[in-house]
Amino acid sequence: MALPNFDAILFDAGGIFLLPDPTVLGPLLAYHGGDPSIAAHRRAHYAGMAAKSAAGSTEKFWHDYNDAYVRSVGVPDDDVELASLVLEQTRNAYTWRWPIPESVRALRALHDAGMPVGVVSNASGQIAQVLARSGVCQEGAGVNTPVRVIVDSHVVGVAKPDPHIFDFALVHFPDALRDRVAYVGDSVTMDVGGARAAGLHPILLDPHDDHPGADFDRLRSLEELLA
Ligand SMILES: [Mg+2]
Missing domain, CATH: 1.10.150 (DNA polymerase; domain 1)
Incomplete structure (x- = not known):
């Protein structure tokens, strides 16, 4: 793709x-x-x-x-x-703590290539801690891949598919145009729907081709973002 x-x-x-x-x-x-x-x-x-x-x-x-x-x-x-x-x-x-190996590697490679990255999650106040413990990422410098922001819906009080949750992340990307910001998720309802409503570019992670003919972009693996 x-x-x-x-x-x-x-x-x-x-x-x-x-x-x-x-x-x-x-x-x-x-x-x-x-x-x-x-x-x-x-x-x-x-x-x-x-x-x-x-x-x-x-x-x-x-x-x-x-x-x-x-x-x-x-x-x-x-x-x-x-x-x-x-x-x-x-x-x-x-x-929700088992790290997907190729996703962790792809995030590191994207960051190393200079791509600004962040996380927006419907969670329970725990997601930043788990992402760090499981070796995925943290906000800013650290042992894992640095990301600019980790938004937890429980912390900010807004959850996907409400598009306003993305505002809490986008302030950390002041130079990015909304339609040039991708949002990668695994839910059509919450992620594709929410990202679309926010004016972002939705992408579904669909490793097993469960959504043939979809009217949005799909990835088999985050490693395709490196192409
Ligand atoms: Mg998800």
């Missing part, structure tokens, strides 16, 4: 840099017949997000995600309802 030369790139956190930890959820759902492998759980997250987007669900509603997730790892039909409930009761803000 040919992307424009962006002035800056903003990223979602969940599903972009961090996944619900497959080393926790693997054994959890293996009890219900699920494949505990990291590969199966990575795939299941995007199957869940595609189902969540298809249902038009916003941040609070994860039923469609849970169902699609447990089906994706291979939980048999007659155990889907219970496994979905167990997943719902186990996953919480702090389990």
Whole structure:
């Protein structure tokens, strides 16, 4: 895909840099017949997000995600309802902590190439701490990749798809034109929708081509941003 030369790139956190930890959820759902492998759980997250987007669900509603997730790892039909409930009761803000290796590398490479970068996340007040602990990034200099800002919806009091959440990030990119700022997320409803409403350039991370024919740009991996 040919992307424009962006002035800056903003990223979602969940599903972009961090996944619900497959080393926790693997054994959890293996009890219900699920494949505990990291590969199966990575795939299941995007199957869940595609189902969540298809249902038009916003941040609070994860039923469609849970169902699609447990089906994706291979939980048999007659155990889907219970496994979905167990997943719902186990996953919480702090389990979104498993760093996606190629995403972490791509963020570092983008920063090293001089691209201004930041994070805008619907979160629970924890996201900056988890991004740092999991080796992804921090605001300003540090051991991980420096980003200009990490916006946490719980901290600023506005959540995607409300486009005003992006204002808290854009003040850190005074030289960037809105339509030359990319926002990379994994939700059509919250990320593509919110970024569009804010006048940004939305991009969906869609590693398994779950959204063929979409009317927005898609990436298989953040590494495509380096092309
Ligand atoms: Mg996300």
